[in-house]
Amino acid sequence: MNHIDMNHINMDHINEDQLVLFYYGESTESAAIEKHLSGCEHCRSELRSLQLVLNTVDSAQVPERPAEYGQDVWKQIEPRLAAPRRPLLRQWWIWAPVMAALLIAAFLAGRFWQRGDASVVAKNRNNQQIRERILLVAVGDHLERSQMVLAELDNAPEGAPDGKARLDISDERRMAEDLLDDNRLYRQTARTTGDNSMASVLDDLERVLLEIAHSPSEISSQQLNDLRQQIESRGLLFKVRVLGTEARGSGTHGLENLPALEKDKKSKKL
């Protein structure tokens, strides 16, 4: 036992720290302390005083929340949740770059190999339209995921005005890193196929994703504001949202009804 003068009394007594550990049942000297307490009124009084204060702390009231509180919390957070997370190998960002590369390879291969007799050409054209639609759906998904990252940062809580408080953006940074590879592929494909409006938005998106991916895991309020300004000054969030919806709409429309594709001569170009 550590013998420390308490309250300026030059005697061997249990010090406050030891009493705190004893109170919480974490003392390694419980037996010795109990023995000491049984013969020392001063230390018993100290323990009573400590108990009284700590028991008073228990009386601090916590505002009650109704039984349905959890449901209210769910309603508030649900719109902010990304797509459900899956175990490691089923997570989209593991496979998204591979899928994007395969889709684009299939799309471009179809575009350059449309040769042969009329029926083969027609069949190839049909296949090409299907590929375009699948690619649009994939781009739509990509834009939706990008939108979630941008929205998360745009709606992040304000830090301290002095800029010293840090915000953890490690999740957003990781997602931005994963999205970058896809974005490059889609942007290049959009340029190749002459869809300049899509390419331009993907270009802007890539710059912001790069900025997020290269940010530290924890950023200051000032850095957060800089990111927000980049997102907001180009109206990027809005553009990504609109294009994503359009792409998904154009891509899914008619996919379930393949003969209709033949009539759809104005399939949206990527």
Added chain:
Amino acid sequence: MEAEASGAVERARSGDHDAFRLLVEQHGRAIFRLAYRMTGNEEDAEDVVQETFLKAYRQIDRFDARSSFSTWLHRIASNCSLDVIRKRKTRERKRERGPDPAQDVLVSIPAVTPGPDRELFSGQISDSVNAALGELSAQERTAFVLRHFEGLSIEEIGATLGTGTNATKHSIFRAVQKLRRSLEPLVSTVR
């Protein structure tokens, strides 16, 4: 826990949205209580609750199914609360300090308690305790709340906050010293 027993945690880990909703519904109130004790005000506690579940959702694949989901959630809530308290302390430091609210409350409590006003007095004790907790540093308050209210061991707290056992122990010691300094004059009036 009911949701854990019914496999909600496992289903939530596999990406089941509804299973995660069950977990929010089941643990929401407990997380609010912890967040309120940590932050000392309802608005911050509400923010902590939301942030806790958003983080849990994003990181659920990192949850080790062999451990307790509730403990894991409390760990996230503790760290979210710590962030909130730190941010608030930083903001407060920037402002010019006004009169000490803890002292004001303590001074306002009558030395002799009138019998019929027991309920009022109990509210005042609660205010005083909250004010005293508000005087603790973020680290002291978090460590103390986890030890005192949540019943975590000092070792567990050290692991949760990443501060180690010794630093946690000293945070708790300092917290108790400060609480005694603030509250002993008050409790001596009701002894």
